Amino acid sequence: MKNHDDHITSYSLNWTVLIVLLILTTISILAIKMHLGAYTVALALILASVKVTIVLTYFMHLKFENLLLRLMVGGVFLLFAIVIVITFIDYYFR
Amino acid sequence: MSTTEHSDFIDSDTGKLGMWLFLFTELFLFGGLFIVYAVMRSKYSADFHHAALELNAFIGATNTVVLLVSSMTVAMSLTAIQRKQSNRAMGLIFITLILAGVFMVNKYFEWGHKIGLHLYPGSDVMKTLPHGEIMFFGLYFMMTGLHALHVIIGGILLTIVMFKIKSGRINQEHYLLHENGALYWHLVDLIWIFLFPLLYLIT
Numbered sequence: 001m002k003n004h005d006d007h008i009t010s011y012s013l014n015w016t017v018l019i020v021l022l023i024l025t026t027i028s029i030l031a032i033k034m035h036l037g038a039y040t041v042a043l044a045l046i047l048a049s050v051k052v053t054i055v056l057t058y059f060m061h062l063k064f065e066n067l068l069l070r071l072m073v074g075g076v077f078l079l080f081a082i083v084i085v086i087t088f089i090d091y092y093f094r
Numbered sequence: 095m096s097t098t099e100h101s102d103f104i105d106s107d108t109g110k111l112g113m114w115l116f117l118f119t120e121l122f123l124f125g126g127l128f129i130v131y132a133v134m135r136s137k138y139s140a141d142f143h144h145a146a147l148e149l150n151a152f153i154g155a156t157n158t159v160v161l162l163v164s165s166m167t168v169a170m171s172l173t174a175i176q177r178k179q180s181n182r183a184m185g186l187i188f189i190t191l192i193l194a195g196v197f198m199v200n201k202y203f204e205w206g207h208k209i210g211l212h213l214y215p216g217s218d219v220m221k222t223l224p225h226g227e228i229m230f231f232g233l234y235f236m237m238t239g240l241h242a243l244h245v246i247i248g249g250i251l252l253t254i255v256m257f258k259i260k261s262g263r264i265n266q267e268h269y270l271l272h273e274n275g276a277l278y279w280h281l282v283d284l285i286w287i288f289l290f291p292l293l294y295l296i297t
């Protein structure tokens with residue numbers, strides 16, 4: 001169980017990531033309060049996806065993980081996106 | 095001796111891989127609910143709009159900030175243990191646990207308010223609402239409830255990690271459980287990042 005050759009994320013990087021996440025949260029709240037109509041849902045989901053990517057990359061250390069793990073995570077999110085798209089195709093064209 | 099160490103080393107990597115595989119199943123557990131939400135929202139958009147106005151976006155936003163900060167403190171605790179700062183690591187996990195408590199207290203008041211208004215699945219008031227609003231509140235309680243359950247489990251897991259740091263069983267050389275506990279906590283944060291705009295912000 002020796003894993004001391006892992007990458008160590010610095011405290012300052014953790015702070016930076018938090019500040020970016022808080023800024024993105026503020027943007028999404030303000031954007032939705034401005035009532036952008038049909039684009040509101042899309043914008044909220046895009047901002048949420050950006051935040052999730054940042055959490056996965058830095059807080060969950062994916063940036064410093066091996067290629068296998070990164071491909072697996074990417075693949076699973078792709079699979080999830082495909083499942084959503086297929087569900088909607090089925091729902092709209094039935 | 096060197097062979098033992100070699101197989102131990104593999105354990106750490108596979109242990110983390112196993113955790114990620116588990117997180118994938120968690121993603122699809124919530125993913126199923128997200129898909130139901132998306133389809134129902136497009137089917138009953140007027141009802142969903144009306145029902146979502148009942149939710150308190152301020153409490154939702156507060157809990158978002160609480161979870162984001164707790165995600166940072168748990169990530170920092172891992173940095174601390176890797177740098178051999180056990181006390182700081184325990185302190186940071188303790189802050190994370192307090193933030194988890196704050197989240198649950200907010201959730202208690204939020205749910206309590208809804209239940210006070212008789213807006214819970216199966217109540218007399220709920221039965222009189224349009225079908226789409228019943229769907230919205232059903233999904234709201236199911237999704238936030240399942241998420242809150244994960245907050246509690248994550249809190250228990252991090253408490254165990256904290257005591258193992260204290261006893262020295264988690265240290266600079268061996269911190270797989272700490273790493274996996276942190277990954278679980280980040281997953282709780284990831285789910286909330288999607289739940290918050292979908293339930294509280296979009297009306």
